[in-house]
Amino acid sequence: MRDWAYEIRDAIVETSNGKNVTEWCKKAECWKAIRGLDLPLPSTLPPEIGGTTQDTGKGKGRERPADPSLSPAELDAMHRCQGTSAQEWIAISQWGAETGNLKDWQCGIAATLSGYAARDWAKAPSVKQALRGVEILNIAEAEGAPFQNAPAGSVRGT
Incomplete structure (x- = not known):
């Protein structure tokens, strides 16, 4: 995540178009811009992530265990x-x-x-x-x- 911090910060500032950045960060458009970044995944997930991933199915927003069978290439895809x-x-x-x-x-x-x-x-x-x-x-x-x-x-x- 440390590797992504500067790129994410720069994208937030750039996409805010001069607006108050703290207010811009609360907008759905800001989140969509950040999700559109092409951030590389490491070959192994760091322990601080705890092996969880966001559930993108029903009950959106809940955490579920990451599928340990997924390779970094599959996660990247x-x-x-x-x-x-x-x-x-x-x-x-x-x-x-x-x-x-x-x-x-x-x-x-x-x-x-x-x-x-x-x-x-x-x-x-x-x-x-x-x-x-x-x-x-x-x-x-x-x-x-x-x-x-x-x-x-x-x-x-x-």
Whole structure:
């Protein structure tokens, strides 16, 4: 978390657009901007996290035990998918269908992820969906799909 602190602070200040930062931090828009950051996960989670993760299903906001079977790459894939907006997922799905650069099932996954994003990730993608989602993002980026509305400084494909 110490590694993320400066990047998060800078994003809060930058997205506040001169507003009172302490008031800006209370806004949903601030939280959405912070969630859109591409913050790398360490290869092992530090002990102070205590092996818990936010429950993104029903009862949102409660803590549940982290799935110890998830690898750092799987956690990173889920984070990357959730850092992509609903509009971006829709644009990718439409672009893939129009250009033929994505298979039908890939367009379907992008559309599904757009629905999850539109509901503020009340339902998290499965590991399989997240891994496929990253593949889709990589294809879209490599082919120059016009979807990237990511925050400045966000590095996709890493």
